[in-house]
Amino acid sequence: MLEANNKLDTSHFQSHLKRTNLAFTNSTLTKNSSTPPRRANFVLLDHFSMSCFSVALDTLVTLNMVHDNPIYECKTYSLHDQKALSDVSISLATDGNIQDIEISKDSILVICGGFRSALKPEPLLNKKIAKAAQLNATIMGLWNGSFYIADSRIQTGNTISIHQDNKAIMEERFPALSLSTSVFTEEGTLLTCSGPNSALDMMLHFITTSYGTDYSQAVAEVIGSDRSTSTHTKITNHFLMSEPHIPDCIKEAVLLMESNIEDPLSIDELAQLVGISRRQIERLFKSNVGVTPARYYMEHRLTHARQLIQQSNLSIFEVSVACGFVSSAHFSRTYHRFFGKSPIDTRRTSQASQN
Structure with missing residues (x-):
């Protein structure tokens, strides 16, 4: 599994995925x-x-x-x-x-x-x-x-x-x-x-x-996310589906990320699979998505983790494995930096709102 770079700034969502998670990051505030x-x-x-x-x-x-x-x-x-x-x-x-x-x-x-x-x-x-x-x-x-x-x-x-x-x-x-x-x-x-x-x-x-x-x-x-008319119907990221200026190689890279969450690909592997160099994929992600591919991959995996925590009965350990983390401890620390609360607290809040 691909481990996160410890130098990666994970204090908050930096890509457009912050919009997807806005309700859940703000839910930690009074x-x-x-x-x-x-x-x-x-x-x-x-x-x-x-x-x-x-x-x-x-x-x-x-x-x-x-x-x-x-x-x-x-x-x-x-x-x-x-x-x-x-x-x-x-x-x-x-x-x-x-x-x-x-x-x-x-x-x-x-x-x-x-x-x-x-x-x-x-x-x-x-x-x-x-x-x-x-x-x-x-x-x-x-x-x-x-x-x-x-x-x-x-x-x-x-x-x-x-x-x-x-x-x-x-x-x-x-x-x-x-x-x-x-x-x-x-x-x-x-x-x-x-x-x-x-x-x-x-x-x-x-x-x-x-x-x-x-x-x-x-x-x-x-x-309103179901209104997209993009032909990339397998991509669940509706921002990318609705932006025609984003290169196909970036959309293909995101599709690969979405298809490889439990066992994340390295950035070199992603670049090779979409037919460009690592330097190109880094540059294109920064200019079109606003973050590096590694950062985006992490944000997508954590978004997926948040959805599993709220909507499934998987244990926190099982969620961490399903989202490509080598240990549940590292997953919990990273999750907390992004969402301001632990995975356990997210589940408790979600369960309480359903009762």
Whole structure:
């Protein structure tokens, strides 16, 4: 087995794999910030799109998970009766009605529409949208939620997104607007999308602009990694799959790493198998992945180890062997340097969260 170089800096993840492990490295920190979470207010119209709502909600919940401290407290509101019927005929009890929504400049107001949502004036909703706009709070429209945003007569900019089935009524009611039916649009603090696919793109864009690329890509690793179209279908590393500029020899090297975790290959062997020199593979990894191949190999093996610890019944010794470490003691020390906790503590935390 390939033993780690003792001089290797293993204090934290340095490649993009830090995004995959962000939730688990941050989980060692105390999440008790004195700053209260911001409010994300979801208005669920009758027959709202469950898929759109789930995508938007999931991204914010996942952001809370990967961030040092929870950022958003998510609340749901209906037009009336504290319940809303989704487009798949599932009725959800909400946290309140429209009049109960609390809006501040740091809050988000999300209007969730759906294919069968009735597009008609809602004066109370218009008032909440207008107040959010006055405070310069973030306003989002999902599916045809943008109809109500336009109907509130706030400044929307030139372009707004709407589901294609509602384009005709939007053109009739709001002729000055330019409409998009395929992508999300952003006009200042107003973001709108036409369906669940563009909803994910919109939410990840919002996280990128608000909290940075590392957090948006960490969220994408959890909920959007299956969208890659790369032909390298065996590579589980979705960052490499989605980056066409990365040379094929590097992708092949990563595939070899993934296929040889228990008995790691040496860097010389990797270079020979992909048809380049050791000097070339070192240079190409540094320029395209940001770390040396040895460092990347170690980070991938530890990521694999973390997944086995959380998801299998293998003993810590068995995990260390499965991930190419010559001793469980060395594995535990290296794991602790990366994750801030021991393998045993990771397993205990994982088991506790499942109970």
